[in-house]
Each structure stands twice: as C-alpha cells, then as structure tokens.
Amino acid sequence: MNGPAKLIEYWFDFGSNYSYLSTMRIEQAAQQAGVRVVWRPFLLGPVFQELGWSTSPFVLQKEKGAYTWKDMTRQCRKYGLPWTMPSRFPRAAVLATRVALSFEDALWMSSFCRLVMHLNFAEDRDIDSVETISEVLQALGLPFAEIIAEAQSEPNRARLREQTRQARTLGIFGAPTFFVGDEMFWGNDRLDDALAWCAGDAGVSR
C-alpha cells in the first residue's frame, strides 16, 4: 500500500524565462523524487502590476536585465536546453495559459507546456495567437478546436482571473514558484530544494 501522494505545486507563466527552465525539467526531476507535479499556470503580469511594476523587473532594471540574458545562456547550456533570446519579452500567452488551466489534469499537459515554452524560448515564436496554440495542440494529436473553445469559455476565463488572484494571496511575486504544502520556494534554482523538502529529506532541506 502506498501512503498519500507527495505533491509539488508548480506555479509558472509561459512568458517567464526561468519558468522555461523549470518547465523543461520538472517532470523528470519530480519523477526521480517520487513526487507528483500539480500544474498551476497563472499570469505574472497582473501580479507585477499589483506590486507596482509595469512589466518584468528584467525590463525595468537595465543591469539585472542584461545579466539575466547572460545567465540564461549559461543555464541553458548547463541543462542542455536550446536557447534563443526572445525578440519580445515578456511574451503574452493568455490563450496558452487558459488551455493549461482548463486541462491541468490532462495527460498531455506537460507536453503542451514544454512545446509552448520551446516556441517562445528556443524558436522565438509568438505564442499568443489561436493559430500557434492550434498548431501545438494538433502536434499532440488533440481536437484543437474543442479544446480552444473550452479554454476561451467564460467560466474558464473567470477561473484564470481567480487563479491569478490566488497567486497574490499566496504571496507569489515571481515565477517559477513552487509550493510543498504551505512552504514556498521561489525560482528555478530552488526546484531541487523543493523536491527534497517534499520527499522529507531531512539532511538536505529540513
């Protein structure tokens, strides 16, 4: 008999470059740690606005921005991920986020998220059009028209607004952010610590 499943909540935004790193590696890392990923797509833009920032700190703070793109180049090399500096940053991805939210429990969710991230950060493609998201869903062999209609429905739109409000309530101020129970971990750099905490590895994190 198994005990209760160990869960990690993964809060991410499709426009966030450090969410790209986590999205590409979380499923494998969680599997190795015996942990299930609960996908929590949300919109970071409204969170930033409530914090008083008109856009990403990487745009608002010139020095931090310049550093971030160097860091991304090195981090992607480290993780063996392709990297192309997006010609627009941060990219809007409302439809993709609605799809991810509406179908968060679907078996194809992680593949969908990785494909969208790949378009944004490896292929420098716009990711906010119905055409692009249809293409991604088709590539996964899915009934794209139905899925998009469901994602665009008013109840699901309202649910995304609620999801983003919840991010604020939880004290989220950036992405990616991981939760293990009430314990919050911010940034791709903390994914391993969060998984170790989840696994109850006292030597590493407790």
Added chain:
Amino acid sequence: MNGPAKLIEYWFDFGSNYSYLSTMRIEQAAQQAGVRVVWRPFLLGPVFQELGWSTSPFVLQKEKGAYTWKDMTRQCRKYGLPWTMPSRFPRAAVLATRVALSFEDALWMSSFCRLVMHLNFAEDRDIDSVETISEVLQALGLPFAEIIAEAQSEPNRARLREQTRQARTLGIFGAPTFFVGDEMFWGNDRLDDALAWCAGDAGVSR
C-alpha cells in the same frame, strides 16, 4: 610547474544576507576547485541608491522580503550554518569594509570576514562600531589599533569610494557577485557555476 593561477573575484557586502552564505563557504569551495579567491568588499547601499532604491529590495518589497527570511532559514540549514534573523537589516558595516579592503591580501582576511558575518547573521550583533571590529581583530591576535587607523586613513576611504564606483561600472546590482574574467555571476546560488566556469569545466558551464 603551475600554469597561471585561476582566480574568482568575490564582490560582497557585510550587510547582505546572501553574502553571508557565500562568505562562509567560498574559501573551501574555491580550494576544492583549485581556484584562488580575490576578496572585493564594497558597499551595496550606494549602488542601490544609484539604481533608485532607498534600501534593500528585501525591505522595499514586502513579499520578497518575507520570502527571503524563510529562504535564509532553509539555506542555512542546508549549508549547516547558524542563522538568527538580524533585528536590523541591512546593517551598516563601513569600518569592517574599510578593514577588509585595506588588508584584502592578508592571510587573516577570510577569517575576519567570516567572524564579522557571524556576528551579524548568527549573533544579531551590531557590526559598525570601532569596539566590535577591535574585538574581532583581537580575537584573531592582530594589532587592532594600527589596523583600524590604517583602514580609516583618507587614502583608504577614497579607495573604498572608488571600489564602490567600480562595482557600478562592472554592472553589479546586488551581492554577492562573482567575476571570472569578464564573466559575471550573481548570487550565492551561482557560486558553484562560477567556480566550474573558472576551472574550465566545459560540461557544466561552457
């Protein structure tokens, strides 16, 4: 015969909590990587002010601040370091910084830095008085009065102003920051990457 020494420049501020983590572990980590540490103490306050921040982002941004102290508790557990939330943050440490700058090549430099950091982040002690710095130097068996006179001399004061200007010129926006040649790494989380880069470990960082 040895090749040219591999160097890591370590830019840090005695009031910076993430500099505490790096200061406690950099010497051992660098030694294991066969790298020599060049200590670069500077004042982060004037850098923040030029960036338009009146104090640390951890004070200015409520959510990030609340998270940071949770993160510090966990990080210190992970590294096996003592941790006490400082009752004043960020603490001024001009004299300690002047001492560190004036004697940056001294054999006792790393011990001095660790002791000052320990007072701030493990014992919640004020670290900006002549008494405290004298106490630290005495504990190391050093001629504290002479050292403090030298540190307070006008040429050394000017040198610290110049050091802090150089931090800005290099694009530094936080601490700790590491340089390997022109390559900049920000944050204690990047110390291992910086050392791997320094060691030319192509598989990890290049």
